[in-house]
Amino acid sequence: MSKKQSNNLSWDDFQKLGNPENAPQESKETTMKLDHFISNSTIRVHLEKKGRGGKAVSIIRGLKMTNTNMKQLEKSLKSHCGVGGSQKNNEIIIQGDQRDKIIAYLTKLGARDIKKAGA
Numbered sequence: 001m002s003k004k005q006s007n008n009l010s011w012d013d014f015q016k017l018g019n020p021e022n023a024p025q026e027s028k029e030t031t032m033k034l035d036h037f038i039s040n041s042t043i044r045v046h047l048e049k050k051g052r053g054g055k056a057v058s059i060i061r062g063l064k065m066t067n068t069n070m071k072q073l074e075k076s077l078k079s080h081c082g083v084g085g086s087q088k089n090n091e092i093i094i095q096g097d098q099r100d101k102i103i104a105y106l107t108k109l110g111a112r113d114i115k116k117a118g119a
Contacts, residue, residue: 037065038073039110045099047118057085058099059118060092060106080105 009017046059060077063070074092078085081101085094094102099116106114 037063037069038106039112040064041111041113043106043111043114044117045102045114047097047099055095056097058094058097058102060094060102061090063090063092077102077105 041064042062044061046061047056048059049056063073065073070087070090070092074085074087077092077094081094081096081098083095083098085092087093099118103114103116
């Protein structure tokens with residue numbers, strides 16, 4: 001059978017741990033909603049074929065949001081359009097010409113300044 005090891009702390013080690021009652025409050029991050037970022041961004045949805053083997057992709061540019069929120073938006077756009085995609089350099093890349101679906105979805109989320117760009 002295994003013996004339980006008890007941790008014996010000296011008084012000095014215990015004082016180094018600090019008093020949790022007097023510990024300073026951790027700063028709470030103010031996480032803004034996704035709608036706030038979308039409504040304050042100038043969004044352009046581009047169509048590109050260069051450097052992708054002739055296959056078209058829709059690229060969403062101009063989103064002013066945190067990386068976490070951008071990942072969340074990317075995931076919801078991919079499931080809404082039913083295709084794959086990724087996120088690089090503050091841009092969301094969605095496979096295929098999905099510009100109309102993307103614009104409709106972002107408008108529903110509250111985007112005000114959104115335009116279709118590219119050929």
